[in-house]
Amino acid sequence: MQAGQFLTLLIIALALGLDAFSLGLGIGLKGIRLLDVLKLGVVIALFHVFMPLAGIYTGQYVGSLLGEVATTAAGILLVLLGGHMIYSSLRGEEVKSFDHQSLWGLLVLSLSVSIDSFSVGITLGMFSANMWVTVLLIGLLGGLMSVLGLLLGRKVSGNLGEYGEAIGGGVLFVFGILFIF
Numbered sequence: 001m002q003a004g005q006f007l008t009l010l011i012i013a014l015a016l017g018l019d020a021f022s023l024g025l026g027i028g029l030k031g032i033r034l035l036d037v038l039k040l041g042v043v044i045a046l047f048h049v050f051m052p053l054a055g056i057y058t059g060q061y062v063g064s065l066l067g068e069v070a071t072t073a074a075g076i077l078l079v080l081l082g083g084h085m086i087y088s089s090l091r092g093e094e095v096k097s098f099d100h101q102s103l104w105g106l107l108v109l110s111l112s113v114s115i116d117s118f119s120v121g122i123t124l125g126m127f128s129a130n131m132w133v134t135v136l137l138i139g140l141l142g143g144l145m146s147v148l149g150l151l152l153g154r155k156v157s158g159n160l161g162e163y164g165e166a167i168g169g170g171v172l173f174v175f176g177i178l179f180i181f
Contacts, residue, residue, distance in 0.1 A: 008175070009129060012120060013137040015171035017145035019085070020044050020113040024146040027109075028153015036101060037150040043106055045143025047114035053135045055121020063126035073126065078176030081119050086173065089166035114142065 024040070032040075062073075117138055124134055 005129065006133065009124075009134055009137050010141075011171060012124075012175065013134075013141040014145075016048065016117050016120060016138055017141040019116060020048070020142045020146035021149035023109065023113045024149025024151075025153040026149075028150040028155075032150055032154060037147055037154075040106060040109070040150060041143050041147035043110045044113060044146040045139045047110040048117050048142030049135045049139035051111075051114040051117040052121030052124070052138050053131070055118040055123075056125035056129070056131050056134065058118075059122035059125020060128070061125075062122065063128070072180055075123075075176045075178070075180035077119060077123050079173055079180070080176075081116055082170065082173030082176055085116065086166050086170060113146070117142070 024044075027040070028037075120138075121134070125131075
């Protein structure tokens with residue numbers, strides 16, 4: 001794997017992790033036990049592995065169908081996803097509060113911050129990115145950043161979590177533009 005491809009995957013994984021960080025920060029600000037921090041971090045990490053994995057398989061299939069158009073389609077998908085993340089953040093959409101201690105709440109919260117990993121996985125599948133490096137980076141950073149957000153949220157108060165999603169969306173938007181042109 002080339003250093004440039006690894007750096008690109010690392011930056012994308014960080015951008016996707018910012019969403020988990022902002023969610024973790026918001027939950028942490030409300031107060032959370034350390035055991036729940038660990039549980040939520042592990043489940044988010046697992047979702048950040050399985051969602052892009054499913055997306056990569058889907059993207060490889062779509063990429064084989066589209067051929068040369070796949071790169072442009074992948075770039076457009078990243079632009080749309082990044083733009084939506086920025087828009088949602090700036091609009092200040094409030095996420096409904098789920099009980100992170102219940103199984104249902106844990107799964108819904110984990111899915112909500114991992115769904116964009118599926119879309120990015122589709123894009124990376126079209127580019128034939130290294131599947132295992134991709135899903136492990138996204139999973140590891142998604143889990144770590146959610147734990148970091150949860151722990152930081154326990155320590156601070158304020159409105160820091162609003163900007164994480166906008167920054168992540170900006171990174172995906174820029175990569176989408178680069179892929180298109």
